[in-house]
Amino acid sequence: MTAALLWVATIAAAYQALRNFETTPGRAAAAPKSWPQASRISRASDWTLVMLVHPHCSCSRASVRELQAVIESAPSIRPTVLVYRPTGFARGWERTDVYEAATRLRRTRVVIDDDGREAGLFGGFTSGQTFLYDRNGRLRFSGGITSLRGHAGINSGRTGVIDIVSSRGAPATHPVFGCAIATGNAKEQR
């Protein structure tokens, strides 16, 4: 009986640890309300979506998959994926399956973001962070588009972006789940 109770307790502890990990969002962005003028990304004449991605973040596979769903549902969006690359790593460090998946997205520009400089301009800290700006350069959405860490599927982040573009939704936000883009805040990001 003791062994059985110990067994159940161990399993419950593992579940709880996993739940805590996967439901705890990353640091939310402090996004500027208007398009950052210093950005070297060209803003589209219609909707512009910017997603920050850490190429080694396994959770970001789900973010890229959700971005694909957004692109298919909202043809007027012009997405840019900013792939984080810190200095000190060999060229090609960023060429992971997450990067490759981003390059296969339709109508999407993939830009290497050295040391997260562009991410900083957008006020983002977490891989998967998504910004949506309208044709006037006003921020309409800031947040993640997955429901949990590494979990693809319908969620209010993804539907929020689609609803805004189809003029059905008000400006929105959603928790972002992913690895940290910038160093110096490692504890809160993990």
Add this chain to the structure above:
Amino acid sequence: MSTMTNGDPRVEARAAELRDTQVRERRAKVDRMFAILIAIQYLAGIIGALVVSPYAWAGKERVLHMHVWVAILGGAGIAILPILLAIFRPGTVLTRHVIAASQMLSSALLIHLTGGRIETHFHVFGSLAFLAFYLDWKVILTATTVIAADHFLRGVFWPESVYGIANPEWWRFLEHAGWVVFEDIFVVWACFLSLREIDASARRQAEVEYLSEQEQLKTAALEMALAEMKATA
């Protein structure tokens, strides 16, 4: 043949003995097979976690991903008791019920580690088919209860991890459990059919043994009578 044995209680007792031995040996063998399978699943879970999500990153820094820890420690938590029971107490009721629960928990863990992928749910159905080798419908009931409870509780507290959406209908776990019950109907039926076949086979063997014994007794009696006749002649 049964008319020849005419419901002899010795035949009935021998048939029950043969059937029980065969079923017990079979269940002990299935326990050992599950011990191997659970160990393989444990290693596969770790390898899968190391391949799919080895590290969590914070900028330049990396640490071992939580999934790897859960695969190692949580997976060990799921696997250790059924493996020990299969080794040290094979063939017992407790062992096969713990194995059934553990197998379903392994399914739940694998479903989670793969981000709730619908394809991983097939592990549940494969496991139920394998659990049917025990020829014990109560084991299927235990497995079904565990996976339904897992889906219900996660549906309440953590729905995204099992359904991929944040606000599933409250009855969504019943839909998943319904498909499990659909399979259960057939595997439980198969259990009863197999038990019936084992029972018939044991009965036939008991009757053959009984008839053979009767023949030997008759032969011995005849030989004795012949010997007595020769002695008196």
